Amino acid sequence: MAGKPKLHYSNGRGRMESIRWLLATAGVEFEEQFIEKKEDLEKLRNDGYLLFQQVPMVEIDGMKMVQTRAIGSYIAAKYNLYGKDLKERAWIDMYVEGTTDLMVMIMYHPFEPADTKEKNLALIIERATTRYFPVYEKALKDHGQDYLVGNKLSWADIHLLEAILMVEEFKPDILSAFPLLQAFKGRTSNIPTIKKFLQPGSQRKPPTDEKEAVATVKKRYNI
Ligand SMILES: N[C@@H](CCC(=O)N[C@@H](CS)C(=O)NCC(=O)O)C(=O)O
Numbered sequence: 001m002a003g004k005p006k007l008h009y010s011n012g013r014g015r016m017e018s019i020r021w022l023l024a025t026a027g028v029e030f031e032e033q034f035i036e037k038k039e040d041l042e043k044l045r046n047d048g049y050l051l052f053q054q055v056p057m058v059e060i061d062g063m064k065m066v067q068t069r070a071i072g073s074y075i076a077a078k079y080n081l082y083g084k085d086l087k088e089r090a091w092i093d094m095y096v097e098g099t100t101d102l103m104v105m106i107m108y109h110p111f112e113p114a115d116t117k118e119k120n121l122a123l124i125i126e127r128a129t130t131r132y133f134p135v136y137e138k139a140l141k142d143h144g145q146d147y148l149v150g151n152k153l154s155w156a157d158i159h160l161l162e163a164i165l166m167v168e169e170f171k172p173d174i175l176s177a178f179p180l181l182q183a184f185k186g187r188t189s190n191i192p193t194i195k196k197f198l199q200p201g202s203q204r205k206p207p208t209d210e211k212e213a214v215a216t217v218k219k220r221y222n223i
Helices: 017-025 038-046 068-078 086-111 114-143 155-170 179-189 192-198 210-221
Strands: 006-009 031-034 057-060 063-066
Touching (some): 068 086, 086 155
Parallel strands (some): 006 031
Antiparallel strands (some): 006 057
16 A cells, blocks of 8 residues: 655645645645755755655655646545546636635745735735635535535635635635635535644644745755
């Protein structure tokens, strides 16, 4: 039997957090090898483990997978979180990519210069409430089902819950105008594997501390 997937990344959210969410939701145990200093990344590169010299990298099923999107697709397909046919998969992809665009804005927020930080935060809130969350509220309303695609939990739902919780860290009442998303959040947070992942002590990472994030990146890339 194949061993546990091994995740190579820093001990923070970044691009790996959604992979942690997927594995945890699928009930898959995983190991983590944290990249703490420049030499750790160099070693992976020198060993020829990083196809494009970048992380995230996940050792899974005998592969050393890179590219967040490819890793996510593989795990979603493997654990039946990727729809039942091509059309459902297409919808899941559209939702995941949309949500990722919002998450990327949040991921870069700690690195925003002080003088534009407030404006950037306002833009994140604005995009969440006027561009992304209305799409999901409408989807749930239109089909009246519990999950975004195919009446079954998928990668799109897991990704959306992660994004909702991220935006709530900035604005706790962000869902006030989205009743169906509030119910969705309650429902999905109570899926046993997700509930467990949301408990303290899980492999879920805390919000990015701004000073720490900048220092970590500087140390890792020697800049
Ligand atoms: N498209 C890649 C981008 C990966 C990426 O930019 N990784 C960063 C860390 S978050 C990295 O390894 N940077 C070092 C480099 O590019 O040399 C993905 O989605 O996985």
